[in-house]
Amino acid sequence: MSDIALDKPLDSFDQQVAPATLVRGYWQSVFYRLRHDPVTLFFAAIVMLIVLAAIFAPLVAPFDPYKESVISRLKPFGWKDYLLGSDELGRDMLSRLIYGGRVSLLMGIVPVLIASLVGGLLGVVGGFVGGRVNTVIMRAMDVFYAFPSVLLAVAVAGAMGGGMGNGMLALTLVFIPPMCRVAETATTQVRALDYIEAARATGAGTILVIRYHVLGNVLGPVFIYASSLVSVSILLASGLSFLGLGVRPPTADWGLMLSTLRQSIYVVPFVCALPGAAIFVTSISFNLVSDGLRAAMDVRM
Amino acid sequence: MIFYILRRILYAIPIAFGVSVVCFSLVYIAPGDPLQTVMPPDATAETIEIVKHAYGFDKPIPIQYLIWLGHVLTGNFGMSISTRRPVILEVTDALANTSLLALFAVPLSFSIGYAMGAIAGCFPGRWLDRLVTGTAVVGVSLPNYWLGIVLVVFFAVQLALLPATGMGPSGSTNFHILEWSCAKYLVLPVFTLAMIPIGILARTTRAAVAEVRSQDFVQTLRAKGLSEWAVIRHVLKNSLPQVMAVMGLQFGYLLGGSILVETVFTWPGSGFLLSKAIINRDVPVLQGTILTLSLIFVATNLVVDLLQSLVDPRIRRA
16 A cells, blocks of 8 residues: 555655655545546546436436326437437436436445445455354355356346345345455455454454454455446346346336337337446446546555 | 366365255245146145145155255256246257357457457556457446347348347258358347457456566566567466456356347347246246256356366466
8 A cells, every 4th residue: 555645746846845754644545546537537427427316316307207198109319308209108218217217226236235244244254253154154155156147136036026126135145245255355364464463462352353453454345346346236237127027117217118118129229229328328437436446445356 | 186176076066056956946935836827726725735745845845855856867857837848958949049159259259358358468558458448348337238239220220231139030940050141140149248258358357467467477587588479478378367267257157147138139048048937937947047057157167167277287286
């Protein structure tokens, strides 16, 4: 971890006078690096925009996303006041895309949060206790690793009969094993270090050691890995909706919209491609923000 | 080496066992009674008992599992609820069609992805690296089923160059790869399918190559006076085990995870079979397909591990 500002060119005068005195803390240098990373900042702004639009959907959306109209079915961009056209039931696309972000973001983020909590906890306990407990936990995780992730999500959600809750449960199940492995690896590495031994020697109990000495080293990798999973989760979640395993119609959801508009690609091809574009933009933004955070926080995995 | 192979095979057995337990339990996490679909709605309590007994559902669950395992090991996956055909036939037919896609998608994506990653890793920070990293991020974040739809819009609807969906007029029975009238149905699905592995492989290879390049031995090689090409050869060879692990995962994805792409192109493969099984609530087919695909995935990972140890002898000792 570079605490000294090596990454800033020493061109301004005051720095040339006394370069050695400028020492930053860890978070200060993280923010410094983030501030000078235009790509990450740009995509972070897009993420913020999408999240805010989803939260304040009723205020932002120009029309009611559920109001159907027979005469305005499948209209192209800019037809009347419909900025982005309308869907197969004559509903405003822009409003549906804004509302659709609610479900898609929720299904993308909640499973990752729960999986980080459960998987992280299992990994830290397994890695810290070690021995037989760790073997049992990690072998159980290996079984779930034996399924390709899309397949496991589809299998669980499909067997349980779809629906938003089941979809999120399936995704959580998919993300727990890799999360657990990341936490376990980080914990095992820290556990072998001398200062843990030293903390033990001073009489610190297990909980205290985990709380103060292990978690600090595990949270970084877990956070970065979780942030990279959000993009995967959004893709998988909309894939489940696309297969009919997510929310039920008429709820607005990008994956479901893409699936129902598929039949109309011969009528208004570009309108039908919009929900997929929304998924793509959201996914790539989360991906690049995660990459930027990883670089700024200097986490190695 | 022999010991390593044996140990690795022994290690795969409990994993396969665990996979079978998960697949078996799929029937039980399904809502409602597993017999709901075969039972007439007005069945009396007596008939329910008889049917339950006939299907073995009155026995304790571990016994049921062992009976099921016995059937599976002898190739009996049960009957499809929707088509009344044996599940094993449905799965093998579908798997043959999926393999056809994989046959082209695997070499395509592995060679392009690896080449992109290797080039980017060897010239970090240059414009070529930026280009590759950018393309790779797009590939990773792209919903491939959407890409499929967009490609259909362009190449099938607007340009009318390639067929939109299906496997050709004669179906899978008379599919000849060498004839363009059949082979043209492969183009869009194969390309769509290859997109994600290209992105993931390019990213992994780039990271692996960059990491190996920062190790001390590379400096030593240069100090010894090796040409840059010889150094790159050493770097690539050392980054190979890491890349192979990801290739194994992606191979499994191409066989099993193609469910969305096959649904978009109505390609009658294992993924399409799965999505049909979900729509029809055909749990035996769902279970059979997932079990088969996961076992293939376990076997692939085993082969990859053994290949890795051939490339890097250090792995054998670990």
